[in-house]
Amino acid sequence: MKLHREQQQREREAKWAFGAPPVDNDNFAWVQHCLARLRAGGRAGIIMPNKAGNSSHKADRAIRANLVERGCVECVIALPAQMFTGTSVPVSVWILRPATDPCENTLFLNARHMGAKNGPRRTLSPADVESILSAYQARTSTDPALLGDQQAPDGVAVPGAVVSRADLRRSDYSLNPLDHVARHSDEKADAALELATARKQLHAAEEHLHHVQESLARRPLDTHHRAPSSAAGRPVPMAELASVCEIQAGPSYSKLGKKHRTADGTVPVVFPRHLKDRRITDEADERVTQDTARRLGAFELHDQDIVCVRSGAITRPALVQPAQTGWLMSPNVIRLRIAERHAGRILPEYLFHYLCLDETVAWMQDRAAATAAPSLRSESLGSLRIPLPDLAEQHQTVTALNDLDALDRAHRAVAACVRRTRTALADTLLAPRTRLATHHTPAHDRPHKETP
Numbered sequence: 001m002k003l004h005r006e007q008q009q010r011e012r013e014a015k016w017a018f019g020a021p022p023v024d025n026d027n028f029a030w031v032q033h034c035l036a037r038l039r040a041g042g043r044a045g046i047i048m049p050n051k052a053g054n055s056s057h058k059a060d061r062a063i064r065a066n067l068v069e070r071g072c073v074e075c076v077i078a079l080p081a082q083m084f085t086g087t088s089v090p091v092s093v094w095i096l097r098p099a100t101d102p103c104e105n106t107l108f109l110n111a112r113h114m115g116a117k118n119g120p121r122r123t124l125s126p127a128d129v130e131s132i133l134s135a136y137q138a139r140t141s142t143d144p145a146l147l148g149d150q151q152a153p154d155g156v157a158v159p160g161a162v163v164s165r166a167d168l169r170r171s172d173y174s175l176n177p178l179d180h181v182a183r184h185s186d187e188k189a190d191a192a193l194e195l196a197t198a199r200k201q202l203h204a205a206e207e208h209l210h211h212v213q214e215s216l217a218r219r220p221l222d223t224h225h226r227a228p229s230s231a232a233g234r235p236v237p238m239a240e241l242a243s244v245c246e247i248q249a250g251p252s253y254s255k256l257g258k259k260h261r262t263a264d265g266t267v268p269v270v271f272p273r274h275l276k277d278r279r280i281t282d283e284a285d286e287r288v289t290q291d292t293a294r295r296l297g298a299f300e301l302h303d304q305d306i307v308c309v310r311s312g313a314i315t316r317p318a319l320v321q322p323a324q325t326g327w328l329m330s331p332n333v334i335r336l337r338i339a340e341r342h343a344g345r346i347l348p349e350y351l352f353h354y355l356c357l358d359e360t361v362a363w364m365q366d367r368a369a370a371t372a373a374p375s376l377r378s379e380s381l382g383s384l385r386i387p388l389p390d391l392a393e394q395h396q397t398v399t400a401l402n403d404l405d406a407l408d409r410a411h412r413a414v415a416a417c418v419r420r421t422r423t424a425l426a427d428t429l430l431a432p433r434t435r436l437a438t439h440h441t442p443a444h445d446r447p448h449k450e451t452p
Contacts, residue, residue, distance in 0.1 A: 017099075018066040021059060027052045028063045035072060035096055043074070044096045049089045050078065053176030064173040068165060071102020075136055078108075078177040080115040082122045085285060092177060095136075106168060107139050108177040109160040121285065131158050195424040202417035209410040216403055236389045242382030244346055246337045249310055249378050250329040251299050257331075261286050267293040270301065271330045272309045275318040278356055278405075280307060280327075288328060299329045304348040306336040306355060311375040314365045316356045319349065334378060350394040353401050354386055 017036065021028040027048060034044040052060065053076065067073050075095040082088065090112075097103060111132050115122040124132075135158035161180045163171075171179055241247070250256070261269060265287030274281050293300070301307070305320040311332045320327075329335055336355075338348050354360060367380040389397075 018070070018072075019059060019063040021063065022057060025057075025060075028060060031063070031067070031094070031096065035098065038096070038098045040098060040100055042098065046094045046096065047079075047091050048094050050092055050176050050178070051089075053092065054172070054174040054179060061173060064175055067096075068106070068168050068173050068175075070099040071104065071165075072096050072099055073106045073175060074103050075107040075109065076175050076177050077132060077136070078110050078112050078181075080112050080122045080124070083115070083124075085121060094175070105162045105164050106175070107136065107160060107162050108180040109135055109139075109158050110177050110181040111158055112178075114158070134158075135160055191424065191427050195421070195428050198417065198421040198424045202414070202421050205410070205413045205417045209407075209414050212406050212410045216407060219399075219403065236387040238385045239388050240382060241336070241384045241386055242379075244339060244342045244386075244388070245351070245382075246335075246339055247378045247382050248299070248329075248335045248337070250331040250333050250335075251296055253331050256288070256292075256296060256299075256328070260292055261288055265289045265292070268324075268327045269330050270307060270324075270327055270333060272312045272315070272332050275307060275309065275315055275333075278316050278318055278352075280318045280320060280324055286330070293326070293328055296328055299335070301325065301327045301329060301335065302337065304338075306348065306352050308334045308336065308355070308364070308381065309376065310334045311373065313374065314361065314368050314376060316361055317352065319352045334376065334381060345391065346388060347391070347394045347398055349398045349402070351386065353398065360384070 016029075016032055018028070018032055021032070031046060031048070034046055038044055053064075055061065073094065074097045075093075077093040077095075079091055079093065081090050083091070109132065111124075111128070114128045114131070115124045139160060139162055159181050160177075163180050167180075168174070174180070256269070267288050267290060269286040269288055270280055271286060274283060288296075301320045301324060303320055303322045303325050306317050307320060307329070308317040309315055309332065317336075336351070338346050338351070363384065364376055364381065368374045368376040
């Protein structure tokens, strides 16, 4: 049995030019696949997780060693975090060249500080891209004078280091730029600015919390002060949701599918993932053009509309805020809007709070689970019976619950600011001591003999 396993391993090793990758990880399988298809003088660019550059896995380390020793890694560029919506894993671009045209040194560029926030993502501007390209071209040129941090006109400097094969051996063949490029001076300044900003926001959040607490102290919550109908024990009228609301499902996928959405759009589209903590988040990562929005005007959201999940995991609904008027529903949500004939008799916020009750959410989840795939039909939602006390009691209920929601948000804002301040302070105090020094090596490939 042991001989059989050893034979299988030898056969597997023979299939890979730089070593067999781990059976549970394809990172270095893709690297070798691309290298095998390079023409003479060609280059391959691959997006790789940063951890692949200094993984301690025996197979990963062996493949990195072979890539370096055979001169296949020309450049590694560390990218900013949160560039891709599909993953939060930090990544780098590896630029590879065939072993028949080897390089003696490897260029490492640190572009982590570049780009700007765009919703939940971070994007590189044309000037950022030009800066990275200029840094790459300058350091891979034959001009030894081009040693400093390079930047394009109006661009941002890109710190880097050209590291020799001998130094890569000493670093255990690390291909992670953060192990070779010293921390950029702009990053240090940014860290100080981030700490100052975090402290300022923490102070503002604490002041706001204090203000909310004072307001609540002047208006104590008291469930005994109810409207006459409830106090007298008279039954509260009940009504089906469909009788008091316009219930509108989102557009079909043929009207608003992936092909209709574009990064150049200006009108956000609301998906179930945007419904968080009973609100629609401002993470508008899905957008359509104004023309598409006009065409789908029947699916527009207005202030005080209620948005529920239509398909997928059923969570608490969200209340549309004034600034979100004009946003569009996705095919996966349902919109509730108080019918005009009930506008002066039912408060949207009262209905919203009732729909957020645990038992109401459980009722919706039960109806959605009855289908093959979790999906809440408009007809099912419309059959939900809701209590409709008089307007005075609705106002009282809304005021009490809104007060507690405001207190909850204020507490969470303080907690978030505390975490941000702590992170910024730790980065300022500790990060400079944990960065490795830059390796000082030639700016261009200079052939020389080395002992393998």
